[in-house]
Amino acid sequence: MKNSVELKQERAGFITEANEMLELCKNETRNFTSEEQVSYDEKMSKIDELKKSIEMIERQEKLNAEIASKVVATVSNEPKEVRNFSFFKAINDFTNGKLDGVEREMHDEAVNEARSAGRSIDGLGIPSFMLETRANVTQGLSAIAPTNVLGFADAMREASVFNRVGANILTGLSANTTIPVTGSSTVAWAAENGAAADGGAEFGKVELNPKRLASYVNISKQLLLQNGAAAEQAIVRDLGRATAQYMDATLFATANSATGVPHSLGQMATSEITESAFSPLASIMLDFVTAEAKLAEVGGLEGNLAYVASPALMAQLKQSAQVAAVNAGMQGSLINGYPTFFTNGCTKSAGVSADFFFGDFSKLYMGMFGGLDIMVDPYSVAVNGQTRLVLNQYMDWGVSDGAGFVKATSLLAA
Numbered sequence: 001m002k003n004s005v006e007l008k009q010e011r012a013g014f015i016t017e018a019n020e021m022l023e024l025c026k027n028e029t030r031n032f033t034s035e036e037q038v039s040y041d042e043k044m045s046k047i048d049e050l051k052k053s054i055e056m057i058e059r060q061e062k063l064n065a066e067i068a069s070k071v072v073a074t075v076s077n078e079p080k081e082v083r084n085f086s087f088f089k090a091i092n093d094f095t096n097g098k099l100d101g102v103e104r105e106m107h108d109e110a111v112n113e114a115r116s117a118g119r120s121i122d123g124l125g126i127p128s129f130m131l132e133t134r135a136n137v138t139q140g141l142s143a144i145a146p147t148n149v150l151g152f153a154d155a156m157r158e159a160s161v162f163n164r165v166g167a168n169i170l171t172g173l174s175a176n177t178t179i180p181v182t183g184s185s186t187v188a189w190a191a192e193n194g195a196a197a198d199g200g201a202e203f204g205k206v207e208l209n210p211k212r213l214a215s216y217v218n219i220s221k222q223l224l225l226q227n228g229a230a231a232e233q234a235i236v237r238d239l240g241r242a243t244a245q246y247m248d249a250t251l252f253a254t255a256n257s258a259t260g261v262p263h264s265l266g267q268m269a270t271s272e273i274t275e276s277a278f279s280p281l282a283s284i285m286l287d288f289v290t291a292e293a294k295l296a297e298v299g300g301l302e303g304n305l306a307y308v309a310s311p312a313l314m315a316q317l318k319q320s321a322q323v324a325a326v327n328a329g330m331q332g333s334l335i336n337g338y339p340t341f342f343t344n345g346c347t348k349s350a351g352v353s354a355d356f357f358f359g360d361f362s363k364l365y366m367g368m369f370g371g372l373d374i375m376v377d378p379y380s381v382a383v384n385g386q387t388r389l390v391l392n393q394y395m396d397w398g399v400s401d402g403a404g405f406v407k408a409t410s411l412l413a414a
Helices: 004-027 034-077 079-083 087-095 101-116 155-159 221-226 229-251 283-297 311-324
Strands: 124-126 132-136 147-150 168-173 177-182 203-208 211-220 305-309 338-342 353-360 364-377 386-399 405-411
Touching: 004 034, 004 177, 087 101, 087 124, 087 221, 087 229, 087 364, 087 386, 101 124, 101 364, 203 364, 203 386, 211 221, 211 229, 221 386, 229 386, 283 311, 283 353, 283 405, 305 311, 311 338, 311 353
Parallel strands: 168 364, 305 338
Antiparallel strands: 124 364, 132 147, 177 203, 211 386, 305 353, 353 405, 364 386
């Protein structure tokens, strides 16, 4: 079923067509023909039907939003209980069929969250609010566009880039989500009594539909029984790091990794530059400056601007600032005053070339659909004294304006 935004757009189309029919008859000073009358009546009937559908869908969307807000409120009011959650205890209890305490409460929250998204939890559920912390603002980025940082393992913040660049991370989504995007308007001079030109401000949209990210890990049954805090943190940290690194690799790649997965930023970015011929300690920095100029040309030099680059470019960037002996260039974590992040997720060809992106990351929307679904399988690797955990997470992302990002491939050799 279409969401309320799509239904409103469809209804607006019928209203426009009906109005055009009336204007035509008015200009020709006549009534509808019999065929026109039938067509007009059909359009009006469709307009009324869509109005009822929109009211119904909006009501359901409001209810879904209320459910999500109540879930977040529950966590903020009971932080102590959440801190008492034990990943290992949850796995052991789930395996033995006696899940209780805060682990049971969190599982039930995950089940309810999945149900509102039209899915079911097949294993042990961890709700989405346990995968996030309070919004924070990366130093140097806009204070009016905070980043929600995922908190499933502290190391995720250290190992990943996607959650530090100032993107809009939407957690706890319960259904396919459409984000309306306002288009650009134009103005023009007109004669005193002349007709105004059409400003052409059309609405676009970012559509987020759940895509499945899956993995599995084998854990020693003895380790689970010992329930050591240090071991538990190490396992959770490793799961978080693996998930984050794979998201970076998919998001910052030049091309899509496969069909049916979220698009890479390399595919979504539409602003292009002509890269420089390689010159030691100079050409790569020139490419970065050219990317800034390109974004300025399309009116995109504002917002949560940042660089994301392959580590293969780091040495040249750091040394070029020293050779130039000026205040521009790379200083600490900044290039020309903009935050800069390095990730192996950016495509590279060893010794030949490497990619980087420059853009307004407030135009990047990342959606997390529900929490984490962990299938606890005590049988597949039981002969090895292990329990297998199969993890499923549903997510998607998109950009509101591809022109707000420049993707470039800098040469590493002549």
